Amino acid sequence: MANEDNIIIQRVLSGDTQKFGLLVNRHGPALMTFVGRIAQQQEDAEDVVQNAFVAAYQHLMDFDPQQASLLTWLQRIAYHEALYHLRKRRRQVLLPLDVGDDVPDELPETATAEKLDEAIQKLSPEDQMLLQLYYFDERPLKEIAYITSSSSDSLNREVSRLSSRLHRIRQRLRIILTRMNNE
Structure with missing residues (x-):
């Protein structure tokens, strides 16, 4: 699957932007599960995942398959997006x-x-x-x-x-x- 992801990424970077939807379909459910355990509200999880994919698309040229798999890279983006979203949405209980x-x-x-x-x-x-x-x-x-x-x-x-x-x-x-x- 990693090789397929890399091929799709190259096609997206070459101008076939519609192929990015394949990555969203492939990794979206895993990101929803990843974020959903923390966000707890479906709407919040959906917002975070959507924002994560937007950020991933904008920074797709920065993805380095030598550093991590695409899913791990997406989870890194979703992690930071989720923290930002959660800090904004609720006061932290300290x-x-x-x-x-x-x-x-x-x-x-x-x-x-x-x-x-x-x-x-x-x-x-x-x-x-x-x-x-x-x-x-x-x-x-x-x-x-x-x-x-x-x-x-x-x-x-x-x-x-x-x-x-x-x-x-x-x-x-x-x-x-x-x-x-x-x-």
Whole structure:
């Protein structure tokens, strides 16, 4: 499929702009799933995906198949578009979470899938998307670093930063779930 994507991209860049619709049809559902878990409202997810495809079309000449697959590149664009959209649409709930050494390594025993979902919704959009990429989509840290990076920083440095950040997010979730259980 990657080779087919590259052929279509070359045709679009050569002036056959109608072929871009093939890429939208092929990768649109995956982007909707990717964004939909965070946006939660169908309209928001559709707006984000549409904006991501517009941006992808405008920057198609910047796509480098040596760096990432087309889907990963599209997810990078959608990731940043989703964060921008979510920041605009809702106020972020910032909890004063002092993450210290006394945070347990495991989730509370009473943590159900419903409570975990509720706790995840209390995290920032960036943290929610990182959890989605790592745990739900099971993406490797190097790929997540590419998707989430806004600059050309060293991927190794970004992978290390992401690993630490995921650890802090897990700690925050434990605190949130513990607080929810105590209420």
